[in-house]
Amino acid sequence: MLLEAGSGHTAGPLGMADIFTLLYFHIMNHDPKNPSWEDRDRIVLSNGHICPVQYATMARAGYFSVEELKTLRKFHSRLQGHPHREYLPALEISSGPLGSGLGQAVGMAIGERMDKGRNTDKYIYALLSDGEMDCGIIWESAMLAGRDKLQNLIAIIDRNGIQIDGYTWDIMPLEPLKAKWESFGWHVIEVDGHNFRALDEAIGEAQSVNDKPSVLIAHTIPGKGVHEFERDYHWHGKPPKKEEADMALRELRTLGGRVVSEHE
Amino acid sequence: MLNITQRLNKKILDDDVEQVPVRNGFGEGLLEAADNDKSIVGLCADLTESTRMKAFADKYPERFVQMGVAEQNLAVVSSGLASTGKIPFITSYAMFSPGRNWEQIRTTICYNDRPVKIIGSHAGVSVGPDGGTHQAIEDLAIMRVIPRMEVIVPCDAPEARKATNAIAQTSKPTYMRLAREKTPVMTTEETSFEIGKAYEMWRNEKVDVAIIGCGPLLHHALVAAQELAEEGIGSVVLNSHTIKPLDIETITGLAREAGAVVSVEEHQAAGGLGGAIAEVLMQTNPVPMEFIGVKDKFGQSGTPNELVVHYELDAAAIADAVRKVIKRK
Numbered sequence: 001m002l003l004e005a006g007s008g009h010t011a012g013p014l015g016m017a018d019i020f021t022l023l024y025f026h027i028m029n030h031d032p033k034n035p036s037w038e039d040r041d042r043i044v045l046s047n048g049h050i051c052p053v054q055y056a057t058m059a060r061a062g063y064f065s066v067e068e069l070k071t072l073r074k075f076h077s078r079l080q081g082h083p084h085r086e087y088l089p090a091l092e093i094s095s096g097p098l099g100s101g102l103g104q105a106v107g108m109a110i111g112e113r114m115d116k117g118r119n120t121d122k123y124i125y126a127l128l129s130d131g132e133m134d135c136g137i138i139w140e141s142a143m144l145a146g147r148d149k150l151q152n153l154i155a156i157i158d159r160n161g162i163q164i165d166g167y168t169w170d171i172m173p174l175e176p177l178k179a180k181w182e183s184f185g186w187h188v189i190e191v192d193g194h195n196f197r198a199l200d201e202a203i204g205e206a207q208s209v210n211d212k213p214s215v216l217i218a219h220t221i222p223g224k225g226v227h228e229f230e231r232d233y234h235w236h237g238k239p240p241k242k243e244e245a246d247m248a249l250r251e252l253r254t255l256g257g258r259v260v261s262e263h264e
Numbered sequence: 265m266l267n268i269t270q271r272l273n274k275k276i277l278d279d280d281v282e283q284v285p286v287r288n289g290f291g292e293g294l295l296e297a298a299d300n301d302k303s304i305v306g307l308c309a310d311l312t313e314s315t316r317m318k319a320f321a322d323k324y325p326e327r328f329v330q331m332g333v334a335e336q337n338l339a340v341v342s343s344g345l346a347s348t349g350k351i352p353f354i355t356s357y358a359m360f361s362p363g364r365n366w367e368q369i370r371t372t373i374c375y376n377d378r379p380v381k382i383i384g385s386h387a388g389v390s391v392g393p394d395g396g397t398h399q400a401i402e403d404l405a406i407m408r409v410i411p412r413m414e415v416i417v418p419c420d421a422p423e424a425r426k427a428t429n430a431i432a433q434t435s436k437p438t439y440m441r442l443a444r445e446k447t448p449v450m451t452t453e454e455t456s457f458e459i460g461k462a463y464e465m466w467r468n469e470k471v472d473v474a475i476i477g478c479g480p481l482l483h484h485a486l487v488a489a490q491e492l493a494e495e496g497i498g499s500v501v502l503n504s505h506t507i508k509p510l511d512i513e514t515i516t517g518l519a520r521e522a523g524a525v526v527s528v529e530e531h532q533a534a535g536g537l538g539g540a541i542a543e544v545l546m547q548t549n550p551v552p553m554e555f556i557g558v559k560d561k562f563g564q565s566g567t568p569n570e571l572v573v574h575y576e577l578d579a580a581a582i583a584d585a586v587r588k589v590i591k592r593k
Contacts, residue, residue: 044344085376092347094375100340100368107344110329114305115348137368140337144329 001052002239005073008081011222011235012129013053015160018194019218020057023125026196027203032062035090041122042092042108046101047129047158048082049237054091055079063090099135102126102155106145109153109213118151123207126155131163134172139184145213146185154206155186155215158193160222162233177217186215193218225252266486267464271454276483277490283446286480287385289421290442291316293428294353298324304432305345307331307354309338315355315385315442335361339368339380346378351432358384358400358441366406369437374412379435382407386444388479388530389558389575390568399563400441405535407439408508414438414459415507417478417529417537420450423505426457434459443530445568447480462511466490468498473586474518476502477528478537481556481577485528488582497586507537515541516548524589525553528582530572533557552592554585 002008024030028041045054052072059066064078071077078088082096093104105126112120132138145153159177161168168174181188187209191202199218206214222236223229226248229240240248253261266272275281298304298320307329312318321328329345331338335356342352354361362369362382373380387400408415414436418424424442431438456463465482466489473492477485482503489499500518504511519525525545527538533555542553558575572578 093343094371097367097371099336100372103337103340103368104344104347104372106337107341107346108348109344110341111305111345111348111350114326114350137334137336137340140332140334141340144331144334144337144341 001056001069001072003242003245004070006239008052008073008239009049009237010239011162011229011232012047012050012158012160014226014229015193015220015222015224016050016053016127016158017224018196019127019156019158019199019220020053022196022199024057024061026200028125032058035063039122042105042124044092044101044105044108044124044126045083045095046127047098047132048095050129050158051079051083054083058090098129098132099137102128102138103141105153105155106141106150109145109150110148112152113150120152122152124153126153128155128157130157130159130161130168130174133157133174133177142181142184142186149185149211150213151210153213154203155213157215157217158220159217160220162222162236164236166233181215185212187212188215188217190217190219193220194224227251227256265468266466270456270463270465271452272465273449273452276448276450277486281448284421284449285444285446286418286421286424287316287442287444289418289424290383290428290440291319293425294320295323296425297429297432298327301351301432303349303351305329305350305352307338307342307345307352309333309335309356309361311356311385315383317353317355335365336368339365340372342380343372343376343378346380347376351379351381353381353383355383355385357398358387358403359398362403362407362439363400370410373437374410377412378437380437381431382437382439383442384439385442387441388443389563389571389577390443390445390480390530392445392568392571393565395565396563401531401558401563402535403439403441404507404529404531404537405539408540412437413508416440416459417505417507418442419479419482419503419505420447422449422451422453422455423457427505430457430459441479443480448483450483450486457505460506460509460511462502462504462506462514464500465503466499466501468493468500470498471500471522472497472590473499473524473526474502474522475499475526475528475582475586476504476515476518476537476541478504478507479530481528481530484572484577484579485582487579488586491579491583492586497590499586504537507540510540510544512544512548515544519545519551520549523551524593525551526556526582526585526589527553528556530577531557533559552589554589556582556585
């Protein structure tokens, strides 16, 4: 996708692939053939720049054809460089400017509760980046969700440690991140963002908390699955070249040479 | 002469004309709209009483969200609520919403196409003693350039009430600007209000100039029109309460008839109603035009009247602008 597009973000989407897979194929109640189904759970992607992984997951889940993924960032494509729901209405929100997804998820959670009461079992999953924690509005939204005890809101922070200019601990240290969220009235779970079983249990725990919103601090590896890309912030905002893309796909498809790819 | 078909307040030009804050009309309108439509919700950034959302919040506490002093969050949470089928009204002072949260309004409300109604109170220099930090005079410019956004400036409390009911029924993101101080009641229950439809408040037999305004300053425009008529200068005073979508047909026709235009607004002279009119007339029917507005300056403390006079927004300044523009014909 990124090679075809010629621009875009590499590290974040790879690091979040496991979480997107789990949400779309195991956790969420949704219907790819009826995206506006009223009783659906909602995924609210705040850091819109990692949209390639959302598009790829949605295609595999049946929202549109896998072939369409090659139109990413192209003129008239439904797959805009940053998500735009006017072009792809199956998206819950348009996003890109950081910080605004959590508040929209808070609004959705409040709206659900106005309609269905506190015992609503419709969940709003807000996907956030750690770099986004620099934005003041995140904490405005966090404060409101904590005050209103929005138990149907589950945030997942992609704690991959990188942002455009460098590592988060060099740019704007966030720790103690867990204590920050706890002090805003949230139930906080730290979890390995690449361990399906641990993630599944963490989301189950979050769903069972009925007097607070929950947040998973998901420790992920940016560029996960491609040795060359992993943990290197230079891969935050650039696409691979042809040889790099071939190498990356081979590594991902063979699990680093451990299995034989069906694409070979 | 006053346009009798619009059934304006008969005492409109009397010294003892009734004075009511525009924002009061919003408070009444919101309650009516909320009674009629359960999907209307209200959010406020710690200014519930002064933005006149309190009556709604008291009657419908389950449909009200107190946001605290967090205007960016005010915009994005309202967008989220709208995505669940609500019609959110969000209130603060215009300086903070839409002043502080412009990008959130652009991306999460307009780009997302959510029917959020942004109510900016205490707009204009007539906020008075609070000073320049609290006097929003750039709000119309920053709102009208965002695609999908509709922009409305009621001239008095009855018009604000009608406008509130009208915007509650559209699926459009909307910005409505309100004034703080008591201002003359110019319209009545019978006066028409339709989004995007300007109407004449005053017309002389001979029309030398079109005075096109919005908001409470229209009262100054009417006083100026009366004074000018005594000098033999005939005018039309047009209430262009909707800045977007602008009533292009009416404004172009009137400019063609009058041959000169003066715009009147409590806003920077650049970028607001006057700017919108000039953009249209340059393409349809260019005529000499003067702009009544703040000339690239910030406001300051003072009484509303002192400030309106100081920034040359009053009846005398409007009359001067008319005399000047006529000479340019």
